[in-house]
Amino acid sequence: MHERLLEGWLDSAGERTYQGPFCQVLSAMGYTVLHSTRHAPIEFGKDVIAVAPDGVPCAYQLKGNPGARLTHAQFRDIHAQLFELATQAIVFPGCPPGPHRSYLVTNGNVDEEVQRAIDDMNRSFDRSGTGSIVIISRGQLLQWFRDHAAEFWPSEIPELNRVFQLLAATGNEQPPFELLHEVLGAMLHLDPKVEESLGAAELERRITSAALVVAVCMRSFSQRDNHYAVIAAWVLYATYVAAACERFAHAPDNVAGRAVAIAQETVLRSLLDLAEEASRRAHHVEGDPLTDTAVYRARRSLMVGLFSALWLWCKRSGAWPVEEAKEKVQALIDAARGEMELWGEGAVPQFLALHWYQAAANASISSDLLLRDVLRATVAIQKDGTESFTLPSPYYSIEDVRRHQLARATGAPDPFEHDSRRAASSFAEPLFHLLVRTGLKRTCKDIWPDLTRIAHESFEPAHAWGFCLWRTATGVSHTRILTHEEQWSNVVESARCIGTPEVPTFLRERPELLLLFAILCPHRATPNVVRYLGRVFNDVWWIAPPVDEAPTGG
Amino acid sequence: MLPDYPKLKAEIADLLNRFANQRVADHQGFVGRVARHRIFEGDSTSLRRSTGEVEAKGFEEVGGLLKLSADEIPTMTLHDVLAKLDAVAAEIGEKTARSFMADLDKTLEAAGQVDGAKGQGISPQRFLQALERIEMDFDETGKHRELSLVMHPNNAAAMEAALHQLDDDPGLRERYRELIERKREAWRAREASRRLVG
Numbered sequence: 001m002h003e004r005l006l007e008g009w010l011d012s013a014g015e016r017t018y019q020g021p022f023c024q025v026l027s028a029m030g031y032t033v034l035h036s037t038r039h040a041p042i043e044f045g046k047d048v049i050a051v052a053p054d055g056v057p058c059a060y061q062l063k064g065n066p067g068a069r070l071t072h073a074q075f076r077d078i079h080a081q082l083f084e085l086a087t088q089a090i091v092f093p094g095c096p097p098g099p100h101r102s103y104l105v106t107n108g109n110v111d112e113e114v115q116r117a118i119d120d121m122n123r124s125f126d127r128s129g130t131g132s133i134v135i136i137s138r139g140q141l142l143q144w145f146r147d148h149a150a151e152f153w154p155s156e157i158p159e160l161n162r163v164f165q166l167l168a169a170t171g172n173e174q175p176p177f178e179l180l181h182e183v184l185g186a187m188l189h190l191d192p193k194v195e196e197s198l199g200a201a202e203l204e205r206r207i208t209s210a211a212l213v214v215a216v217c218m219r220s221f222s223q224r225d226n227h228y229a230v231i232a233a234w235v236l237y238a239t240y241v242a243a244a245c246e247r248f249a250h251a252p253d254n255v256a257g258r259a260v261a262i263a264q265e266t267v268l269r270s271l272l273d274l275a276e277e278a279s280r281r282a283h284h285v286e287g288d289p290l291t292d293t294a295v296y297r298a299r300r301s302l303m304v305g306l307f308s309a310l311w312l313w314c315k316r317s318g319a320w321p322v323e324e325a326k327e328k329v330q331a332l333i334d335a336a337r338g339e340m341e342l343w344g345e346g347a348v349p350q351f352l353a354l355h356w357y358q359a360a361a362n363a364s365i366s367s368d369l370l371l372r373d374v375l376r377a378t379v380a381i382q383k384d385g386t387e388s389f390t391l392p393s394p395y396y397s398i399e400d401v402r403r404h405q406l407a408r409a410t411g412a413p414d415p416f417e418h419d420s421r422r423a424a425s426s427f428a429e430p431l432f433h434l435l436v437r438t439g440l441k442r443t444c445k446d447i448w449p450d451l452t453r454i455a456h457e458s459f460e461p462a463h464a465w466g467f468c469l470w471r472t473a474t475g476v477s478h479t480r481i482l483t484h485e486e487q488w489s490n491v492v493e494s495a496r497c498i499g500t501p502e503v504p505t506f507l508r509e510r511p512e513l514l515l516l517f518a519i520l521c522p523h524r525a526t527p528n529v530v531r532y533l534g535r536v537f538n539d540v541w542w543i544a545p546p547v548d549e550a551p552t553g554g
Numbered sequence: 555m556l557p558d559y560p561k562l563k564a565e566i567a568d569l570l571n572r573f574a575n576q577r578v579a580d581h582q583g584f585v586g587r588v589a590r591h592r593i594f595e596g597d598s599t600s601l602r603r604s605t606g607e608v609e610a611k612g613f614e615e616v617g618g619l620l621k622l623s624a625d626e627i628p629t630m631t632l633h634d635v636l637a638k639l640d641a642v643a644a645e646i647g648e649k650t651a652r653s654f655m656a657d658l659d660k661t662l663e664a665a666g667q668v669d670g671a672k673g674q675g676i677s678p679q680r681f682l683q684a685l686e687r688i689e690m691d692f693d694e695t696g697k698h699r700e701l702s703l704v705m706h707p708n709n710a711a712a713m714e715a716a717l718h719q720l721d722d723d724p725g726l727r728e729r730y731r732e733l734i735e736r737k738r739e740a741w742r743a744r745e746a747s748r749r750l751v752g
Contacts, residue, residue, distance in 0.1 A: 395594040413568075418575070420589035449748035452604075459596060475596035481604045484744065499639040523594070 015064035065108025069376035171220035175232030243468035297341035305350025308357035344392035356537035389421030430530035439542030499549035579649025620647035
């Protein structure tokens with residue numbers, strides 16, 4: 001059955017969709033993928049650059065011919081690119097010098113005339129001493145995907161059921177976190193209630209297999225260009241892979257480093273695609289405009305969060321894949337930030353990303369004022385009859401919040417039904433610590449009384465690998481009440497802490513991924529994670545130097 | 555197989571679940587009105603008080619048994635189904651209420667907040683004595699937040715009489731007024747102590 005599913009997916013995928021899985025398979029075959037993007041200026045007809053196991057550099061030009069053939073007319077259009085592919089030397093950091101192998105990859109079949117034309121090209125290359133172009137078409141690709149997916153493809157009925165649910169999605173929905181959690185958790189053996197062991201070689205094969213399953217399962221989302229869902233799927237893939245390495249005590253850089261790097265490339269590419277699409281559009285209303293009013297501002301908040309994360313990612317990496325993208329992203333953030341909505345604590349990481357973007361891009365007090373305002377919103381106690389409450393917990397999505405707000409009118413079940421609203425926050429204390437670092441002592445003193453009136457919540461998974469999951473069955477839900485009177489020096493000591501004992505090192509060393517994970521799963525933006533990311537993404541630091549440990553008693 | 559009508563049954567099951575949940579809360583009595591907090595993941599909780607004390611707790615599974623034989627089905631009405639569910643809800647409600655009270659007892663015992671009546675009956679004096687021991691919160695207009703009294707039903711009449719006496723007797727009324735004023739002052743002092751110093 002998996003063969004049919006793979007076939008169906010490959011026959012519907014554009015080159016951007018199958019590029020990531022293609023790289024995963026190359027990596028599994030022992031190739032070192034050096035470059036995989038469609039946005040970099042060094043392309044010269046080369047979508048993917050890899051080093052073969054025998055040390056020879058390889059360049060790949062990918063074409064999408066889903067369910068079709070690469071025709072002679074199309075060949076004429078790409079003739080110049082193919083010429084560049086074969087004749088232009090690969091100049092890329094880490095790529096060994098010398099001649100390279102060239103490949104034209106298509107997920108369709110190739111017309112006989114095209115094969116003949118490429119043979120002709122190759123003959124002329126031979127005469128000039130240039131290596132020839134090899135065609136990798138649908139049959140070969142499918143065989144590779146089958147070989148690497150087959151062994152661990154979900155086969156039990158409940159697992160298959162989840163795969164089918166994902167395949168049946170219309171593709172314009174929110175990311176299917178729960179289903180992805182179940183599919184990836186089962187494939188990578190991440191059930192904390194089951195004691196297991198997994199060797200490095202098997203885990204590595206499972207990681208490749210899981211990548212192909214994710215690609216196939218996200219087919220509907222990719223077809224609809226639902227970049228956000230695609231980003232979510234690959235971020236989750238990366239964190240679940242990190243979890244598996246941590247759980248089974250295998251060096252993640254060796255076992256999963258390449259797979260995660262490829263997933264990150266896919267995420268980066270999808271973020272750039274999203275920015276490209278957003279900047280092309282006259283407005284950001286989706287679907288029925290009348291009902292879109294209920295979610296429009298939440299969408300704007302999400303966009304700002306994602307684009308801020310993209311901006312911070314590119315800034316840290318030292319370069320933008322394309323320089324124009326930077327200006328587009330900045331313009332998108334500037335246009336949308338005034339329309340953001342803090343609909344619950346689930347949106348706080350989006351505001352945090354904006355805060356760090358502003359701090360890095362403008363270096364003005366406006367980023368600190370934004371932080372102060374978000375902090376005030378998290379501690380502001382509101383009243384409804386006898387109930388006192390703060391913003392909804394980060395476990396609730398915008399859909400939950402809206403369904404709750406409309407429950408009386410719609411008569412539908414209220415997602416908050418079994419959860420009394422209460423004066424508590426998961427973000428107030430870490431946001432306060434970020435504010436302490438800015439040196440705005442007077443403001444901190446003003447906010448402190450409100451901070452002591454609410455409970456402070458956090459979740460600590462039983463194992464660090466549990467942190468990487470959307471949900472984990474083992475761990476402690478902490479609630480903390482602050483002392484009424486506190487010394488400034490004590491809060492400074494806590495604010496200095498950037499330790500994240502609950503986060504696997506592999507994930508901590510990838511703060512861009514951790515930030516995106518926090519935006520997607522806001523309940524994973526624990527106080528330690530917020531303090532840590534605050535240090536990574538914001539240079540403003542007016543207190544004693546940071547200490548790499550978690551606060552005591554926190 | 556014969557038709558199962560799964561969609562309709564899922565809708566009815568949803569309704570029955572909501573009925574059962576509501577009845578559990580009803581059977582819990584006072585405990586059913588206490589704020590509930592949903593825990594989305596993990597298997598334990600920990601509460602760190604402002605004093606630094608930490609109270610850790612695992613989850614307790616509470617359930618009830620509903621027996622339904624195939625013979626009963628042909629003659630069962632919706633009313634019968636609800637009655638069976640209600641019986642289970644009563645069992646769960648009682649178990650959770652008892653568990654809640656037992657936990658509360660443990661916490662209060664540890665905090666030295668248990669004042670045994672030592673055979674004395676309920677009186678206005680004992681009521682005032684009990685109030686002395688608790689921390690009271692007030693709203694911005696100075697009114698104290700509503701208090702709940704939990705007692706055995708056998709004591710309800712005596713409690714009502716004591717409260718009337720507290721209202722009618724000028725001396726007791728004055729003691730009550732003074733007590734509330736002291737509590738209000740203590741609350742003001744507590745509120746004023748919420749500060750960041752240094």
